[in-house]
Amino acid sequence: MEIGISTFVETTPDPQTGELITHAQRLREVVEEIVLADQVGLDVFGVGEHHRQDYAASAPAILLAAAAPQTKHIRLTSAVTVLSSDDPVRVFQQFAMLDGISDGRAEIMAGRGSFIESFPLFGYSLNDYEELFDEKLELLLKLRESERVSWEGRHRPAIDNLGVYPRPVQDPLPVWIGSGGTPKSVVRAGILGLPLVLAIIGGRPAQFAPLVEIYKKAAAQSGHDPSKLQVASHSHGFVAETTEKAVEQFFPSTQYVMNVLGRERGWGPYTRASFDAARSPEGALYVGDPETVAQKIIALRKNVGVTRFMLHVPLGYE
Template sequence: MEIGVSTFVETTPDVQTGKTMSHAQRLREVVEEIVLADQVGLDVFGVGEHHRRDYAASSPAVLLAAAASQTKRIRLTSAVTVLSSADPVRVFQDFATLDGISNGRAEIMAGRGSFIESFPLFGYDLDDYDELFDEKLELLLKLRESEKVTWEGGHRPAINKLGVYPRPVQNPLPVWIGSGGNRESVIRAGLLGLPLVLAIIGGSPTQFAHLVQLYKKAAEQAGHDASLLTVASHSHGFIAEDTQLAADRFFPSTQASMNVIGRERGWGHYNRSTYDAARSLEGALYVGDPETVAQKIIHLRKNVGITRFFLHVPLGTMPHEDVMRAIELLGTEVAPRVREEIARWESESI
């Protein structure tokens, strides 16, 4: 069971002060968070790509590379790379470079993205939303198969026996498929035999069990060994020494962020009762003391089959020292509890 952290490197106004930190400050803070995550024994750190004012990481590979030389073990991944509006050649080169700097710890999490700002920014038509992703994923996978590539598609100039460099340390460079729970994307990942990441940020996480089963069924039908495939989840959360303290500290920025996004997408108002309900064992918020969060992750593993868990922290803007403490507790107290219980449970199941 792998446990890690994901961030979107948000620079939203602080709920308490109303001030907005600079992109540069938040980027430097995230490097410190990655270094700490490595020091406390976490397995993976993910950085999401966005192209809007309230997010600072438009280039996850660059940010991850800044932390690569300061870390030793932790895996470094995008969360996600908006592949539909990117050039797969450049994506591959960037992450192959990261792989070299980190000595084989880079990963790509490819997705369509939950925001659409990058499409007009890079000159793509949203009417081609699905076709763009399919075509560019095909090219990305081809790039990692061989040094020289020949390829032709409808949305990018053809490539004719050209070399793509640098080559990564890992062969192949890991590519995950990020999904918000879309059946088609889950089936695609299974058919391709690629690891899957599910964004579980609402409702009951156990409802995603059928998607994991669908994913593995598709993999088996395509001739892949489903037992070797890994499934990750990405969920909002926060950890403090006391559950009530964690709940009270995480709520203000969570409410502010969810209501900003909610207004853009037509969601209802996010209030404390909605928040508290999501903190229950069957809810999608992983907020509490180390024991509470550990038990929720164990519950997710046993009932959904997740083999990697991303705690997304912070949601919105929180004090850097609070985020650092949450990461420390995740690595030193939550992860050992989860790994010990999962190992015991699996040994009893044999």
């Protein structure tokens, strides 16, 4: 089983002091974090794409490439690339370059995006939310299959037998599908035979087991070997020397961020009771001392069947 970290490169204010670090400082910090993660033996580091004031990474490939020459083993992935509002050709080229710089350690995690700021920014309508992803994923997969590509769709100019360069070291360049946990998205990944990343950030992780079964069934029906497919989990959490210290450090920023998002999305207030329920053995928040968090990851592996666990830390201010 692979263990890794993901970040959205947050620049959330400290809920106690109001201190706010700059985007530039946070970007430099993440490069240092990736280097450290490589040194301590983690398997993968993921950087998410956002286009809003409280997140600093709008182009994950650039940040990952800054760390690539300073690392040796760790795999470098987006988490996610908002493919629906991007150009698949540029996405492929950027990650092919990252693959070359890292000597074959790049991955793309493609998703539709739960944050929608990129759609108006790049001139796309949310009315085309589903169709944009399906069409652009089709093109991305064509780009990794062959050097020269012919393709035609509705939301991007056609390509007529053109070469796309550079080519990646890995053949094919890994493409994972990021899913918020809908049957449609896991079926899509299964039909295509692509590895799946589940955002397990609420509820009970064990409830995602049926989705993994649906995914594997769709893969088998499409001629893929389910035993060879990887399933990852992306979950929030924080590890400290003791559980008490982890809770003390992580709750204030978690509450702050969840309430900011809650006001935007119409959720109820995030309370200490919400936090404590989520960090219970059955919850989706991985907060505590190393043993506590390790036991929850082991349970996730046993109950859901994940082959990669990515701890999203921290949710808020660092």
